[in-house]
Amino acid sequence: MSRGVPVPDPLCRLDEIADGKARGFDPLAQGRDTMFVVRQGETLFGWRNFCPHYGHEQMAWQKDGYLTHDGARIVCGAHGAEYEIDTGICVAGPCVGRRLIAVPLELRGGAIHISGGFSRRP
Numbered sequence: 001m002s003r004g005v006p007v008p009d010p011l012c013r014l015d016e017i018a019d020g021k022a023r024g025f026d027p028l029a030q031g032r033d034t035m036f037v038v039r040q041g042e043t044l045f046g047w048r049n050f051c052p053h054y055g056h057e058q059m060a061w062q063k064d065g066y067l068t069h070d071g072a073r074i075v076c077g078a079h080g081a082e083y084e085i086d087t088g089i090c091v092a093g094p095c096v097g098r099r100l101i102a103v104p105l106e107l108r109g110g111a112i113h114i115s116g117g118f119s120r121r122p
């Protein structure tokens with residue numbers, strides 16, 4: 001996604017997200033986590049905190065709780081839609097085949113940055 005405003009500050013450092021875990025961020029200081037990052041080793045996946053089933057903007061079932069208990073998929077806490085971490089495609093639950101909105105990321109000097117712009121609304 002290149003639309004939106006630039007986000008010059010890093011989200012955090014890579015080592016501030018444990019391998020295999022997810023963390024939510026509020027890059028435009030909107031008072032809630034509007035996106036989240038899943039880390040798998042040195043690979044990062046950024047997604048809007050926006051479930052395509054009902055356009056729900058609060059997917060986490062608790063702070064940073066974006067993953068299933070086994071860490072294998074992203075899950076929406078509202079109605080249990082499960083998404084592949086790498087593609088964002090829903091593979092189980094009420095909106096199979098739909099997909100999350102990607103947030104392109106880049107790693108610079110060990111810090112995680114949003115690549116391009118970020119909009120207030122998905």
Ligand code: FES
Binds near residue numbers: 053054056076078
């Ligand atoms: S709003 Fe996410 S599964 Fe229904």
